[in-house]
Amino acid sequence: MTAVVTPRPPGDSDERTQLVGWLDVQRSIVRLKCDGLSEEDAHRKVLPGSPLMTMAGIVAHLRWVEYSWFHLNFLGVPDTGQTPWTEDGHPDAEMFVDDVPLAQLLDEYDEECARSNAIVAAHSLDQLEKGPVRAANPGSARYILCHMIEETARHCGHLDIIRELLDGRTGYTS
Template identity: 70%
Template sequence: MSSKPRIPKTGSERAQLEGWLDTQRSLVRMKCEGLSDTDAHRQLLTTSPLMTVAGIVAHLRWVEYSWFHQNIDAVPDEGQTPWTEDGHPDAEMFVSGVPLGRLLDDYDAECERSRAIAARYELDDVEKESFGQPAASVRYILIHMIEETARHLGHLDIIRELLDGQVGYLKPGNP
């Protein structure tokens, strides 16, 4: 796997938040390097069959979309999301047959759009659409996305180790 990106240890609050989020985002692709489509879709957890590498990447893509496009920018869902009113709550994770490369490219493109949206707002600005919940600031959303992405990187760590023994940032046998 590639080397881990470094985050500057000094800088503005915004630079730090965006740096940490971008680092977490980059690690998603790193965790998927060299993985076959078959393994990316392999269901290893019988109690959580949607928890696959492919399902996690798809989930992260749609979480980016949800928080930045729908919440911050209030872009209405006109059928582009996988969610429907009576549909499965984890519909974004139903990606059987979608190549991992496409899922990663879609995720990267969504992250670019999210960066552009966040850049138009101040950290204290609040989301335009909060779906009946108290509105969150852009700062809160950036912190939440760091947490969300990092948490799912932990899932990717475990699944990847179960699939082929790859752990951390190193290949097996490479100290």
């Protein structure tokens, strides 16, 4: 099945539709950039100075940031055991996924994005984070959506560069 980019939200839609819509566009590009990759290429380290920046590693990181921003930070719910870090562990531990199939990572990412959208749909854009990490300066759901658009778009750029290094494919095509 060939991945497709989610259409942009209508230009005259309300703020919530715009924010969630633009985030969904970026999320769909993640799957598009991974479309047709072999497992070997999905886990190939093409940047000597950044060996964790693989297609699979970025997908795992994006799933993690969805979980951490919407569940841990926004809702303030206790971790369900998904936190990959230990006290003295690697700061990018969520990107250690050499043994995890790309299809599984993409499915987990899609599932986390759906949970994030459900959380946003159930709350006001003005609702502030409840998690302890940013208790001194909590952000609103609006802030988190803007941040997630930025975060996801930035990593889509990384996926685009890595994909070009792997097989020459660029742009909105896989």
